[in-house]
Amino acid sequence: KAGVTQTPRYLIKTRGQQVTLSCSPISGHRSVSWYQQTPGQGLQFLFEYFSETQRNKGNFPGRFSGRQFSNSRSEMNVSTLELGDSALYLCASSLGEHRVAEAFFGQGTRLTVV
């Protein structure tokens, strides 16, 4: 059974650009959550999607957005990149409603903004 797949694994972008990260959940999982990990702020919740609908959102500016497709794959987009957006972005998938406790995490995408 394939795990959670995040692509790309590494990314370097210039300040002001935008970036799209992808997360393919475990087959059958309908919920995808995104987290940002930085040395200063630790692991912080970005948002969660379930059946193509954003169900929960963390405290991040509007430059951070996401979406989920009908096959449960999810993308997150960051526009007008800032140096502080450099981080490891992790996604987690779970079966769905009330099942977040059974989430599995992907390997993450390391974003470096220069």
Place this chain on the structure above:
Amino acid sequence: AQSVTQLGSHVSVSEGALVLLRCNYSSSVPPYLFWYVQYPNQGLQLLLKYTTGATLVKGINGFEAEFKKSETSFHLTKPSAHMSDAAEYFCAVIPNTGNQFYFGTGTSLTVIP
């Protein structure tokens, strides 16, 4: 808001010694509790979790944790440290009415040969 406190951002133990990583949470209602391990540039791997039932939870790689409601704690232990245990460890909670993880700031474990 939920908060998770991990005492000690860095812990060093000798190989073969007891590992004890501390975690306390703030909630009047016991949440779901987790310990994750992270190796450099990797994702999070679940070590163990407590949802309901027995308060002593056994996980992978010889780790275990005990949920103590009276102390709002969920400390992680391993009787004998191995070199391969060197990593970053995160305690996390999900409120029992919520659907997102709240993570502690992490504890970096060093194992001294």
